[in-house]
Amino acid sequence: MRVGWDGVVTADTVTDVFEEHRSVLLGVAYRMLGRVADAEDVVQDAWLRWSGGDRSAVREPRAYLVRVTTRLAVDRLRRIKARGETYVGPWLPEPYVTDFGDTVPDTAERAVLADSVSLAVLVVLESLSPLERAVFVLREAFGCPYAEIAAMLDRGEPAVRRLAGRARRHVEERRPRYDVDPALRRDLTERFLAAASGGDMAALMELLAPDVRLVGDSGGKSRAPLRVLESADHVGRFLLGVARKEAQDLTVHVLELNAGPALLVLSGGRPDSVVQLGIADGRVQAVYVIRNPDKLRSLPAVP
Known part of the structure; x- marks a missing residue:
């Protein structure tokens, strides 16, 4: 000290x-x-x-x-x-501005930190017990030794190892396998924005996987689907319907949230929603839409 x-x-x-x-x-x-x-x-x-x-x-x-x-x-x-x-509709984590800058110089370490803060992984972590989640975060995201985690949680090291194994199996079984390449994600995000905002259904269908899912989180406090939408046709029609009705009142900026490119949608200069894509095999496998106003308060002001 x-x-x-x-x-x-x-x-x-x-x-x-x-x-x-x-x-x-x-x-x-x-x-x-x-x-x-x-x-x-x-x-x-x-x-x-x-x-x-x-x-x-x-x-x-x-x-x-x-x-x-x-x-x-x-x-x-x-x-x-x-x-x-009881949460109204699907639940998603609150979007988190991530910019590791030069604090995480190692590429492998950066990838681990990015994966541990992704929306898809955080959704899976929500189903763990508090102790399992703590052990998983400390071990997998920050690389803490088991002995150190045991001291932090007042548990024996064998118990911590069992918690870690159980949590790791749970996460591996349930988390989607999305591409983390930043250039690919940025490119598809910008193409997705151009197709949706331009009302181009053909271009949008080329980007969406046949079994794509749209998960909307409003908490019952704004308009969003209360159930997960499935299939490229349903998701595409929903997105174009929203764009046609509200595009004239909205502006969109691309920024990094949860270690990946995301669309920050502003209405009257204030955050209206966040859209982030889950991408695999060069196509959009999931569309995450966060519209709960309580979850948008921490986002930075964008001119």
């Missing part, structure tokens, strides 16, 4: 140490919860414990802060599940 010239941990140093690890803590909390606002609340609680607690015995601030954040996220996830709230 960095200290002042006289060996005293100053307030500025306490803040600097926390800010140095904030992005990692937010990444852990978001992958645990799938909600940006909840993740930010957890990180704020971790800050309060860090700034107001006894740090004299802390030798590894990063490990300590990740441990605190993980436990807070597990507790919050348990409360969410205990409430048993």
Whole structure:
């Protein structure tokens, strides 16, 4: 831990140490919860414990802060599940702005982090228990040793290994296999936008896989399908119908969300919806549409 010239941990140093690890803590909390606002609340609680607690015995601030954040996220996830709230229509994670920049220079490590924050994987993680989710996130996304995870969760290492194996099998069985190549995803996203906004059904059908699925998340607070749409014909007609009715009032920007290109749709300059594609074998296998206004508040303003 960095200290002042006289060996005293100053307030500025306490803040600097926390800010140095904030992005990692937010990444852990978001992958645990799938909600940006909840993740930010957890990180704020971790800050309060860090700034107001006894740090004299802390030798590894990063490990300590990740441990605190993980436990807070597990507790919050348990409360969410205990409430048993009924969600109106399909549920999707809250879109999360991702830009790893130069903080993750290794290509393989970048791919792992990107995969762990994708919409498709987060949907699967939602079905894990809080402990399984914590172990999976810490092990698969951040590469934490089993012994370290066991200490974070107050569990024995054999139990943590069993949780990890169970979670990994569950995710491998259920997550779709989408292409993660950024250039391909960007190209198909832009072609998809051109076809949909231009009302070109033929071009759209060339992009959509025959068994494509459209998942719309409105939370009952805006207009979106309350059931998953299936087949290229149904999805294509729905998209063109929306474009014909509302295109004159909308503007669209391409930005990176959940480690991939996404369409941010603005109405009157305010976020109206987010559209992201699941792509495999050069075609669109899934269309994710997020229209719940509560999930769009954290998105950046786009001129």
